[in-house]
Amino acid sequence: MTEHQTTATVETLTAEVHVLKVGNRQITRSVYLQLDSTLPDCGFHAFGRVRSGSRPSIPGNILARVTSLTSARSVELVGRDNYSGALVRSHAFYFDCDHAFGSDCGCGEWANGIRQPPTVESHWLPHDRYTMDLISLPLIVLAGLR
Known part of the structure; x- marks a missing residue:
């Protein structure tokens, strides 16, 4: 019989949790859904x-x-209306195709070099850096989720 030695290591990982508060109260899912x-x-x-x-x-x-x-x-967002200052919610749709911005990639937004996005009324996000910034924002945990 041969002895087999292995080395055990402990790795510590950390996570940052973001919450949204009004005053001292954390925003709940119910309140979020009632926002404009x-x-x-x-x-x-x-x-x-x-x-x-x-x-x-x-x-x-x-x-x-x-x-x-x-x-x-799709992505759900929470933020501030720049005109009224009110806390609001938003959602948007985007294509995820892992490529550089612009040009004809077959992602559905570009066809023959011409941008073909769905209408803005459908909460469409263009294929650009702004969209990447939005979908890369930190996740905010709502209180009361199960």
Whole structure:
């Protein structure tokens, strides 16, 4: 019989948890869902992403553009309306195709070198750095989620 020695190591990982508070109270899922909704445009300052469990379905006009190179995704956001200063929520849809911005990639937004996004009314995010910044925001944990 031969003895086999292995080395055990302990690795410590840390995670940062973001919460949204008004005064001393953490915002709950119920309160988040009652906030006014806005488009994620230049009049919206996002604080972070949330997962309320009630995000809308991806519209058919976006799903119709999904190819083998990409997938359609959605993101829920919470932030401030720049005009009123009110706390608001937003959601948006975007193509996830892992490529550099611009040019014809087959992601559904570009066709023959011409941008073909769905309408802004469907909360569409363009394929650009702004979208990457929004979907890279920290996740904010809502109180009362199960």
